[in-house]
Amino acid sequence: MKERAQRVDVSLNVVFSAHEAHYFAKAGNLSETGLFVATKKNIPPGTPLHIVFGMPPNLPRISAEGIIRWAKEQEGVGVELTSLTPEQRQSLRTFLDSNPN
Numbered sequence: 001m002k003e004r005a006q007r008v009d010v011s012l013n014v015v016f017s018a019h020e021a022h023y024f025a026k027a028g029n030l031s032e033t034g035l036f037v038a039t040k041k042n043i044p045p046g047t048p049l050h051i052v053f054g055m056p057p058n059l060p061r062i063s064a065e066g067i068i069r070w071a072k073e074q075e076g077v078g079v080e081l082t083s084l085t086p087e088q089r090q091s092l093r094t095f096l097d098s099n100p101n
Helices: 086-097
Strands: 008-018 021-030 034-038 048-055 059-072 076-081
Touching: 008 034, 008 059, 021 086, 034 048, 048 076, 059 086
Parallel strands: none
Antiparallel strands: 008 021, 008 048, 021 034, 034 076, 048 059, 059 076
């Protein structure tokens, strides 16, 4: 069984686009591999998206590709980040290490 990455509760502004539509939302938690995005939009699992989030200066703005891995209607979606650069991954790791749950 795959070990789940450490998650940290956050309140980050998120902008994402899927199917040519753009959405503004909040991330509820974050890990090195993905994040929970609170949205009432019904976006099915498997949907690719582009996502931008950050909390400067603690977490520089990250612009990445991702995929919806799960969705809870009227609550939000779980996004797996699929295109992080080594620098973005390190920024995430540093942010997560400084904000333990």
